[in-house]
Amino acid sequence: MNTLNMMRELSIATPSKIVMLVIDGLGGLPDPRTGRTELETARIPNLDALARKGICGLADPVGPGITPGSGPGHLALFGYDPVECNIGRGVLEAVGIDVELGPGDVAARGNFCTVDENGISTDRRAGRISTEKCAELCKILDGMTIDHIQIKVYPVREHRFVVVFRGGGLVPDVTESDPSRTGVTSLDIKLLRPEAVKMADVANHFILQSKNLLAKHRPANMVLLRGFSRKPRFPTMPEIYKLDPLAIAVYPMYRGLARLVGMKVAITGTTLADEFATLKQSYQDNDFFFLHVKWTDTAGEDGDFARKVRVLEEIDAALPALTALGPDALVVAGDHSTPAVLKGHSWHPVPVLLCSEYCRPDAVTAFSEPAFLAGGLGRISSTQIMSLAMANALKLTKFGA
């Protein structure tokens, strides 16, 4: 079954409302000292109450054993096949700093790096220069025009930046200049398809000019480019689901991902309370809400088990403000697991909960990985969560007579 085509065929616009609360990096692993995961350790009475009321399960964003990045993890939650609908690295970085890409633009991810007098790379990250320094250097490189292509350079963080190539006839199928190791020169950008000849030429010229402009800026005296890509053209959520979806997210990458699938993006603050307040304010104006909470993932990435527990407890404390709105279908899910003991994203399936008047509850009484093993949703693909949410909000008609 092609789920998106099925949704496009069966979905109808109704006044009912769906809230999808995405707790980034939600799933975890046991602390070896206690044998309990972050969710099992946290005091989360409101999430536990939802688990009692709703139907629970574990979801694989991509597949068993596969650790997803943020892009694939979120696309799966929105119902898109994350392998088919891949987003290039350059585009994801651009989207992550709120850079708007036109349909013909090509974006690439850049690193400032250090090379010696023979052009041999000695540090692929230029000693992780400050974000401030990065912004300064980007100004130097920004604004070139090569062969009628305008080139914009945007700082990201530390040594990272984004280059956007704008103009006619650019095809992003080229290799990267980053050799992925030191002790060698950077690579020439080569074409992977004949149509990409202009892209390769412009990129190689840009790198050469950048080298000249940066000559006196050691350690950041060279650039490495990779992930040349164009904004993908996905069918949008309004087209597929007949929804009017709103994204509420503090971090730009998640707003960017939401825009790629056709969501509107709310203006919100920088805290969990801000996000929940924005949800309440906009609740009458939309029928689907993607509410993204980042800090569980950040704590997991930092290997800070206790902080991840604390963030979970904060989310739990804020939850009544959400449930008080009475969404017709409420999804609590994660884009991937980020166990503190692994200090990074992982392949472990992610807890998912669905709550509605019609969700056929199971016997689960706690919001945790082990408890959800026995949940009524079983083990599903994350791409199936949207169709379940749509069904529970009575937004899908019957298939076949």
Place this chain on the structure above:
Amino acid sequence: MNTLNMMRELSIATPSKIVMLVIDGLGGLPDPRTGRTELETARIPNLDALARKGICGLADPVGPGITPGSGPGHLALFGYDPVECNIGRGVLEAVGIDVELGPGDVAARGNFCTVDENGISTDRRAGRISTEKCAELCKILDGMTIDHIQIKVYPVREHRFVVVFRGGGLVPDVTESDPSRTGVTSLDIKLLRPEAVKMADVANHFILQSKNLLAKHRPANMVLLRGFSRKPRFPTMPEIYKLDPLAIAVYPMYRGLARLVGMKVAITGTTLADEFATLKQSYQDNDFFFLHVKWTDTAGEDGDFARKVRVLEEIDAALPALTALGPDALVVAGDHSTPAVLKGHSWHPVPVLLCSEYCRPDAVTAFSEPAFLAGGLGRISSTQIMSLAMANALKLTKFGA
């Protein structure tokens, strides 16, 4: 998701080690007198301890209801789609007796059979002649050259043999001569594609000559051929997984299967103790070990419930020698179920256990089919076991940014 492509993209070589212990025909069915399966009957404290420590589940080698042969069962465990990556019968038989096949060779499985004076088949197995007799008759047929094609004939067991056709221009797409019943004459080999005309001609000539040479050897006075096939070209495990895999198996078919996917094959003895000793000796030199134990399957095929229980207990007793090596990821699985009450392979899902530092344990406390129903792996496809093992040994990078 095409799992092999995904693995090829994400896998990295690391020093971590994976051991895959394949207990042939592992799954069973309850003895009607006790209501307990072979695994539930056996005293297997070490396997039970692994079940407590690791994550458990049930795996389908091909699909629900499908009884796999040894080829598909093993290919699935190695991560290959067993339907897509089919191995012809002739090749499997050749590989099963350590016959090396060249890329252009065509192998066919042969039976000696009995025909009457009118060529009507009266016994498709020639009264199951002895393996000794079979070897004698194979010598008579071995060594023909027909139309520049050299023909080698190798005895297998009882009435079974393998024919290898070697020379230019052979295409294996031909029908079989075995009518699969008695009371009729054997069939002419026909081509399924125009390019196979030479193969069909040579095979029909070989059958005619064999009939003449065997005329005085009743009951084995004719041959039946089927399963014409060429050695498949699978991507190898070193290519896909960046592993340096070693196979430890007493029986040649399993060594042959391992070679088809690019494993090295260890020299080992004929007992379980020999196999475990070989594992220990080679442990420093490889990073993936396929250790195959045959005797559970043999006991199951013989319908000998008690013997299957005994073999399970022997494996359990030997297990500490394996766990003492401290593999980063340990898989205990089977290629299919062989319930003693069915006296043969079956379609039942096979217990699978995965143990690593990062495997998110479940509540399972016993190594058995009913206990594994509640396992954290849930019900998976056997083809997913390799990606889970790779992830748990931290040999996979993130998918997407």
